[in-house]
Amino acid sequence: MINALTILFCLTLIYLAVSTRLSAYVLILVLQGMLVAGVHTLAFFNDFAWSHVVVAAGVLLVRTYLIPVYITKIIRDLDMRHGDSTRRYHPGFLIQMASIVVGAFVLSNYLSGLTPVPVNVIPLGAAIAGMGAGGLLIMRRSLLLAHVVGFLIIENGLFLLAIGVEAEMSWMIELAGFLDLFVLVFLMGIAMNHLKTHFPEGESDDLTGLRE
């Protein structure tokens, strides 16, 4: 079941490659939030503890509600509903994304053979794919909000990575991590609000004032 959810996670990355609308990006974040919460719940299903329930609830609250609602608010406030209109669907981006997903599973398989420590190949592959896909989105899309979404996808990949390598952490630290993530997105949102007054297009190409 964990493998099925992580493969679904990879499918959301493919959807990311064929979409340029910001509303679709938010939907992807919600879907990924639900999937990583599901993976977390299943990973610790046989080892019930209230701390695992608290962490899963934290994932659901922060990743599927607080952050998507906040990003939707930014989109509405900054009137960015049309999304990355200058960059339409491009098959090259889809090919790159697919290559990252395939490459991530090959790398995961290779890594699992390198170490005596047991590693879950499929969640680890999905985690690497998520981190690579977030990075690709940041590099290929110029809209600043797309960069924030890319960053959040990297964070989702990171969460899967922790599950993939079966790293157990204190629930307090995991919750503090979510709080950090939320504050970070909140700060980025505030910065974006201010950026809009100076850079109406909200694109990274405009941020060249500090170059020498």
Add this chain to the structure above:
Amino acid sequence: MFTTALAAWYRSVRLNYALTLIAGVTHLAASLYCLIARINPFPAGWWLAVDPLGAFFLIILSHTFILVVFYSPGFLQRMQGAKYERSRRLYYPALNFYLLANTLVLVVQQYALLWVVMELTTFSLVPLMYFYRTKESLEAVWKYLFLVSLGLVFLFVGILFLSLSARGVVDYTGFVVGSMTDAAPRLNPLWLKAAFIFALVGLSAKIGFAPMHPGDVDATSNAPAPVGALMAGSLRSTAMLALLRFYQVVALTQVRPFAQRLLIFAGIFSFIVAAIYMWRSRNYKRMLAYSSVEHLGIIAIGIGVGGVALLGALLHLLFNSFGKTALFFMAGNLHRAYNSRDIKSITGLTLRLPWTAFVWALAFFYILGAPPFGIFFSEIFILKGMVHSGKWWLLALFLALLMLIFIGMSRSVLRMLQTPDTTPQSAPGTATGFRERFNLSHALGIYAIVLSIPIMLFRPASLFDALHSIMATLGVTS
């Protein structure tokens, strides 16, 4: 935490200054006490502890912080008007929050918690960096926030790999520095290598190692002078400590030579990038930011070389914080008088701002490693370490790069000091009869620079004992 909450509650800038001053003085006294008396104020078994390494970095933090607090009223007095009202109100609470976040990084012993508090240091800086509320400062904030946060993702991967290396050796409740160093020889070397690579890459954005330095350079050069001093004088050191927490474990294993090579490589690369930009820089605050890239590179090389060079690297951390504080304070005076960061716009400096010119020149000689200042001695220790370890190629490269930086920086600084006055008489600071008087910023600058001389002359036993104890924890016996 208490003064952060109080400063956020009260709106009076004067009252908040008093609170911040109390926090700074108390912090400095407590840090000195912990270093001298070798005391850990936290109960055993907690995830917080003050070890010699933490106590040394606490001194760097609190010393820089207290100097910045003394400098702040003069700075805020100049920042009048509705434009700065919100920034002025946020200034002291943010300063207290900065102290809290950095202190937590220095005392936290649990690796995953270290990542959480590293994020806090980034948040604490945002209101301080955005003080001027200009287009440039906003761009700098965005880039810093984004690059450093991406870097911290890598750091988290490093922490995960470190936990993997300890699989079956220590459980997650024992994922603290003490347990990890105790278990170091039994850790999986492959995952340990991977952990160190990711930690180094992840922290590079915060430390300012090339090629992850641009966000940090932009932020430092566009922040107000006291914030620039904090970033160059203490924040980079705090991030360096986070890296040393990984090195502490790695240094006791067979992975140590690999980590040392990596640190030398990161240091040299930063050194080269700084040397190139030092020749190209047209902005004096940016020049100072690149000087930080250079000095953190020197420190990384010192740690990588090991032996007596490690002692040099630790001293260099301390002395670099002194010099950067003085330089950024003077850069603030220059910006106030000329309303520009352009090197070419600084003319007639010795006539218009004689005291600032004097301290600026003194700090310039200090940071370039001229005797009898502290950086001269720390660099000698690092060079001695290279000779002892037989790294002649590194010694030659190090000296060549040092020479390049010396010439590059001298071109800019001497131009600023020697260009005759060409600005119109109506420009700020040029009013008839105006002559800059000696003020607190000059006293603080001179104090910060001169302080390194008695430290190297008398070599206080409490400090040097602590440094040797730190070296022992990093696998070097002397």
